[in-house]
Amino acid sequence: MLDSIYIALIAVIVLALAFDFINGFHDTANAIATCVSTRAMAPRAAVMMAAVLNFVGALYSTGVAKTIAKDIVNPAEVTNYVMIAALVGAIFWNIFTWYFGIPSSSSHAIIGGIIGAGVAKAGFDILQISGILKIVAALIFSPLIGMALGYTIMTILYWIFGDKPHGKVNRGFHRLQMLSAALLSFNHGANDAQKSMGIITLALVAAGVQPSLDVPLWVKLSCAFMMALGTAMGGWRIIRTLGVKIFKLEPINGFAENLSSSLVIYTATAFPGLHLPVSTTHIVSGSIMGVGAAKRFSAVRWGVAQQMLVAWILTIPASAIVAALSYSLIIWLF
Numbered sequence: 001m002l003d004s005i006y007i008a009l010i011a012v013i014v015l016a017l018a019f020d021f022i023n024g025f026h027d028t029a030n031a032i033a034t035c036v037s038t039r040a041m042a043p044r045a046a047v048m049m050a051a052v053l054n055f056v057g058a059l060y061s062t063g064v065a066k067t068i069a070k071d072i073v074n075p076a077e078v079t080n081y082v083m084i085a086a087l088v089g090a091i092f093w094n095i096f097t098w099y100f101g102i103p104s105s106s107s108h109a110i111i112g113g114i115i116g117a118g119v120a121k122a123g124f125d126i127l128q129i130s131g132i133l134k135i136v137a138a139l140i141f142s143p144l145i146g147m148a149l150g151y152t153i154m155t156i157l158y159w160i161f162g163d164k165p166h167g168k169v170n171r172g173f174h175r176l177q178m179l180s181a182a183l184l185s186f187n188h189g190a191n192d193a194q195k196s197m198g199i200i201t202l203a204l205v206a207a208g209v210q211p212s213l214d215v216p217l218w219v220k221l222s223c224a225f226m227m228a229l230g231t232a233m234g235g236w237r238i239i240r241t242l243g244v245k246i247f248k249l250e251p252i253n254g255f256a257e258n259l260s261s262s263l264v265i266y267t268a269t270a271f272p273g274l275h276l277p278v279s280t281t282h283i284v285s286g287s288i289m290g291v292g293a294a295k296r297f298s299a300v301r302w303g304v305a306q307q308m309l310v311a312w313i314l315t316i317p318a319s320a321i322v323a324a325l326s327y328s329l330i331i332w333l334f
Contacts, residue, residue, distance in 0.1 A: 024230025034254030057189025058224030063275030068198030071131025089323025116320030143286030150290030
């Protein structure tokens with residue numbers, strides 16, 4: 001019995017680190033799509049910058065990790081089989097959407113996975129409804145805030161630079177865009193790596209290895225490394241969707257998008273009392289739409305945005321269903 005507990009714990013750790021790797025691979029585009037599409041940075045340099053700053057950002061705090069560990073399902077009811085099934089559901093959806101070049105949310109996927117596996121194990125009573133509602137509200141409203149902020153920042157930039165030579169303005173924003181992309185890479189690591197940290201920590205508590213939900217240093221370092229490694233591998237299919245298909249970006253637009261996305265993600269991650277997991281992909285996509293709409297409403301390819309919205313809506317239920325089925329299969333096998 002003891003051996004099976006530790007085997008399950010090792011499986012959770014391996015799958016959580018794999019999820020972190022796929023998250024980095026899947027979400028590379030979030031921070032660097034605009035830099036690559038506007039040629040402000042060479043693709044390889046942009047990816048390596050994002051990888052390094054994802055690693056640094058992942059070590060920044062653990063507030064989001066604790067939210068993941070305690071605010072979705074009752075920690076006392078969680079087993080490592082639940083965590084294995086949750087990760088299978090999330091990883092399946094991430095790979096599925098990456099294959100088709102759809103910028104879906106790793107945050108939605110893991111939350112859906114935890115909900116589906118938890119309900120399959122203990123019914124709906126296992127859910128922390130108030131925590132889930134807070135998290136879902138953040139996931140819904142953060143891209144809308146990103147859109148509004150992107151529109152506002154871009155409008156201000158048009159007021160300031162609208163009468164300046166177009167080529168000169170874009171040349172000036174090349175370096176500013178690189179700086180804003182670096183800031184976004186840091187914030188992406190700070191929020192997204194904590195999701196796997198929370199899962200591993202919850203698994204350690206479930207296995208009786210540690211009594212509290214404090215994140216150990218080795219968990220921080222492991223998750224930070226795997227996200228950075230995934231980022232270094234790149235996710236070029238999604239870069240094309242974010243950098244070109246929604247709205248054709250120029251350096252000034254890329255700067256506005258990166259800055260607005262960074263402000264939203266940083267607030268959700270570090271603002272006292274929040275520590276909320278948000279979707280970098282959704283926020284970046286919303287910011288791009290806001291920046292494009294500031295130029296003119298018709299500049300945004302709303303058809304592509306509609307396809308992305310459908311994927312976003314499907315993510316939580318799809319990953320929840322896969323996780324629930326995975327949990328049932330695990331219990332049947334073991």
